[in-house]
Amino acid sequence: MTDGHQSGRDAVVIGGGLAGITAALALADAGVRVTLLEGRPRLGGLAFSFQRGQLTVDNGQHVYLRCCTAYRWFLDRIEGTALAPLQDRLDVPVVDVDKPEGRRLGRLRRDALPVPLHLGRSLATYPHLSLADRAKVGRAALALKGLDLADPDLDSQDFGSWLTAHGQSARAVEALWDLVGVATLNAVAGDASLGLAAMVFKTGLLSDPGAADIGWAHVPLGELHDRLARKALDSAGVRTEVRTRVTSISTDENGAWTVQVPGETLRADAVVLAVPQREAHDLLPEGALDAPENLLRIGTAPILNVHVVYDRKVLEKPFFAALGTPVQWVFDRTDASGLREGQYLALSQSAAQDEIDEPVAVLRERYLPELERLLPGTRGAEVTDFFVTRERTATFDPAPGVGRLRPGARTRAPGLYLAGAWTATGWPATMESAVRSGVSAADAALSALGRPRPSHLFDVEEAA
Numbered sequence: 001m002t003d004g005h006q007s008g009r010d011a012v013v014i015g016g017g018l019a020g021i022t023a024a025l026a027l028a029d030a031g032v033r034v035t036l037l038e039g040r041p042r043l044g045g046l047a048f049s050f051q052r053g054q055l056t057v058d059n060g061q062h063v064y065l066r067c068c069t070a071y072r073w074f075l076d077r078i079e080g081t082a083l084a085p086l087q088d089r090l091d092v093p094v095v096d097v098d099k100p101e102g103r104r105l106g107r108l109r110r111d112a113l114p115v116p117l118h119l120g121r122s123l124a125t126y127p128h129l130s131l132a133d134r135a136k137v138g139r140a141a142l143a144l145k146g147l148d149l150a151d152p153d154l155d156s157q158d159f160g161s162w163l164t165a166h167g168q169s170a171r172a173v174e175a176l177w178d179l180v181g182v183a184t185l186n187a188v189a190g191d192a193s194l195g196l197a198a199m200v201f202k203t204g205l206l207s208d209p210g211a212a213d214i215g216w217a218h219v220p221l222g223e224l225h226d227r228l229a230r231k232a233l234d235s236a237g238v239r240t241e242v243r244t245r246v247t248s249i250s251t252d253e254n255g256a257w258t259v260q261v262p263g264e265t266l267r268a269d270a271v272v273l274a275v276p277q278r279e280a281h282d283l284l285p286e287g288a289l290d291a292p293e294n295l296l297r298i299g300t301a302p303i304l305n306v307h308v309v310y311d312r313k314v315l316e317k318p319f320f321a322a323l324g325t326p327v328q329w330v331f332d333r334t335d336a337s338g339l340r341e342g343q344y345l346a347l348s349q350s351a352a353q354d355e356i357d358e359p360v361a362v363l364r365e366r367y368l369p370e371l372e373r374l375l376p377g378t379r380g381a382e383v384t385d386f387f388v389t390r391e392r393t394a395t396f397d398p399a400p401g402v403g404r405l406r407p408g409a410r411t412r413a414p415g416l417y418l419a420g421a422w423t424a425t426g427w428p429a430t431m432e433s434a435v436r437s438g439v440s441a442a443d444a445a446l447s448a449l450g451r452p453r454p455s456h457l458f459d460v461e462e463a464a
């Protein structure tokens, strides 16, 4: 691009996570010549796979919901939909091991009734809540449904206090609200912004009956976010460079952008900065944001995954959630990982601040006995592999007040746009948020470049 730069045609996207891949595809589909630069040796950012001997391992279990329309658009665009199917109907087995009588299985499921009755039957028979709690959950759900997501006050309150004020007992928070909320927000209710929590629960559980049906990759994440994404980028004509870390961006006297990577200077009419908030802060040219220091005030939150391979099958279901134990969600990763014998389980532990730095031996001592309580079949089984993956900055911290720190796609610097799950999409740090941000950045760039938006591009509603 250094030589062939033609005004109005060239864009550089920095960061090959889902936000950057999306922005690159959207811009290329509109006829813009795009270069995508990624510092690591692969695309996919925070949602990736690696090899461990024969095993293909995801850095962390990822799920999405039917209401994640942007991520579903993305899957479609990379021709990956069939590889990450959705459940026909929401069905979450929830095992409680903290009962005098031993293990107890409950289910969160929906039936064919309209919202909110679609969850009514399941809640009415949910054994992990008392009758009184079940009735109060229904009332809180209706109150949540009535919240206006556009009200900025919601972001300054915490979800836990709101739940208490709406009659939710500690048990209801643990067995229902946090069961879903910790996995989707990456914080317990008391630490989470009411605005983000309301967004998740309203959209997922209280909008459309099928909204919370769960989907997940039946192949390694890298197959989708690296291989298929790369294939789609190649066919769209995007020049993709991995192992290429951007060191600075600036404008020249004509307002054209210069992007510096080791050994090359790229020129562009538009730049999309789709890197994490701290990296964005460090690369942003002066004056690009009114309050760039806000980016550094957006905290981060860790997710730990505990991986256990058994010599035999110990779990019949594809996944379940757990109560009365430190174990949160357990997924069967056997087929996706390529394991031929035995079973490979991944435990997804969100809001893992207290455990993220624990040595593997400590985590092994803690989690293997818990799995024995949850899954009796593990008791006679041999553990053939045990390891952990730690993502210290898995998501932005969804704390109250975070909403006002998240910038939109446009900056004050003409031709420079921001993307990333942490930008102002209205969503918590999810794949959905990342894809939405990429679409918003591409939309803003296309309108400034005077180019029509491709008709198949996902439509982003204005963030709350």
Ligand SMILES: Cc1cc2nc3c(=O)[nH]c(=O)nc-3n(C[C@H](O)[C@H](O)[C@H](O)COP(=O)(O)OP(=O)(O)OC[C@H]3O[C@@H](n4cnc5c(N)ncnc54)[C@H](O)[C@@H]3O)c2cc1C
Pocket (backbone or CB within 6 Å): 014, 015, 016, 017, 018, 019, 020, 037, 038, 039, 040, 043, 044, 045, 046, 047, 059, 060, 061, 062, 063, 064, 244, 245, 246, 247, 274, 275, 276, 279, 303, 304, 305, 391, 393, 394, 395, 419, 420, 421, 422, 429, 430, 431, 432, 433, 434
């Ligand atoms: C363990 C774990 C579990 C998760 N579970 C879920 C889940 O179940 N469901 C869900 O929806 N979401 C989940 N998430 C969140 C989801 O993965 C992220 O929100 C999303 O992938 C973020 O995408 P992004 O493109 O915004 O950012 P990133 O993925 O962070 O991408 C940014 C990219 O920029 C690159 N980069 C940085 N600096 C430079 C530079 N100077 N030059 C070039 N490149 C640079 C980085 O290498 C990176 O590839 C999970 C995350 C983790 C870690």
